[in-house]
Amino acid sequence: xxxxxxxxxxxxxxxxxxxxxxxxxxxxxxxxxxxxxxxxxxxxxxxxxxxxxxxxxxxxxxxxxxxxxxxxxxxxxxxxxxxxxxxxxxxxxxxxxxxxxxxxxxxxxxxxxxxxxxxxxxxxxxxxxx
Amino acid sequence: xxxxxxxxxxxxxxxxxxxxxxxxxxxxxxxxxxxxxxxxxxxxxxxxxxxxxxxxxxxxxxxxxxxxxxxxxxxxxxxxxxxxxxxxxxxxxxxxxxxxxxxxxxxxxxxxxxxxxxx
Numbered sequence: 493x494x495x496x497x498x499x500x501x502x503x504x505x506x507x508x509x510x511x512x513x514x515x516x517x518x519x520x521x522x523x524x525x526x527x528x529x530x531x532x533x534x535x536x537x538x539x540x541x542x543x544x545x546x547x548x549x550x551x552x553x554x555x556x557x558x559x560x561x562x563x564x565x566x567x568x569x570x571x572x573x574x575x576x577x578x579x580x581x582x583x584x585x586x587x588x589x590x591x592x593x594x595x596x597x598x599x600x601x602x603x604x605x606x607x608x609x610x611x612x613x614x615x616x617x618x619x620x621x622x
Numbered sequence: 623x624x625x626x627x628x629x630x631x632x633x634x635x636x637x638x639x640x641x642x643x644x645x646x647x648x649x650x651x652x653x654x655x656x657x658x659x660x661x662x663x664x665x666x667x668x669x670x671x672x673x674x675x676x677x678x679x680x681x682x683x684x685x686x687x688x689x690x691x692x693x694x695x696x697x698x699x700x701x702x703x704x705x706x707x708x709x710x711x712x713x714x715x716x717x718x719x720x721x722x723x724x725x726x727x728x729x730x731x732x733x734x735x736x737x738x739x740x741x
Contacts, residue, residue, distance in 0.1 A: 504703035504710065523692055530685045530724065534731055542738045544658075545665050551658040579643065582636055589633060 518603040522581040525574050533571040540568070562621075569617050576613060580606045628687055635684040642677050671739055678735040682728040689724045693717050 512520070543554040558565045584602050588594050593602050653660050664670060695701075697717035703710030 503700075504707070505700055506704055507701070523688070526685070526688045527692065530689060531727065534681070534685075538731065538734055538738065541665075542734075544661060545738070548658050551661070575643075579640060583640070586633060586636060 513600070514603045515599040518581050518584070518606060522578060522585065525578040525581070528571075528574050529578055533575045536568060536571050565621060569621055573610070573614060573617060577606075577610050580610055632684060632687050635680045638680055639677065639684060642673055645673075665739070674739050675736065678732045682732050686724070686728060690721065693720050 540554070543550045545551075558568065584593070584606055587602075588599070593599060649664055650656060694717070697713060697720055699710035699713035702713045702716065709716070
């Protein structure tokens with residue numbers, strides 16, 4: 493009995509068996525956004541800073557590239573939106589660290605608020621892009 | 623290093639980076655459409671150079687703590703074994719490679735930021 497019992501015990505965590513509440517989703521996406529920012533948004537910001545400050549010609553070329561290529565401008569806008577998402581969820585975490593909105597209901601509510609603000613920003617950026 | 627020290631470094635660096643981001647975003651939004659001369663004056667002022675130098679180091683410090691936390695949370699034999707039991711054996715190696723990669727990328731980013739703004 494005990495041997496069989498041991499055999500069926502899981503050794504590794506099955507991530508698909510864990511059902512995440514909304515506040516945990518905002519927490520894990522905050523982490524994912526952080527990874528994205530480090531490996532993609534930060535290098536893109538550097539690319540923008542480098543070419544926008546190098547010379548007048550480079551500035552205009554960069555401006556034209558962004559205006560002419562939908563892919564490039566969408567990519568840049570998406571990367572900045574991911575950064576803003578990280579900031580929004582980050583501010584939520586910071587407020588919870590100073591004991592604001594710590595309760596279960598407040599935490600759920602603030603997650604939805606953060607999602608709502610971010611979706612409004614996405615719509616705003618889409619209007620600006622197209 | 624004490625866990626609480628890491629906790630406070632992460633929070634205070636976040637506040638600093640938040641302030642810096644708001645400063646840059648406010649400038650860009652107030653100067654629409656952005657002209658080269660205004661942008662050049664803004665990025666050549668001493669405040670920008672000093673704050674961006676600080677941001678180069680603080681953002682990589684913030685990223686290091688964050689990425690290290692993610693690595694020790696998810697690149698372990700317990701979680702990698704879920705993907706494939708064979709992977710669990712190499713968890714420490716995989717986490718080491720991941721740490722090495724983000725350290726190199728981080729140092730490279732600091733170097734390029736400093737080179738870009740001070741030249």
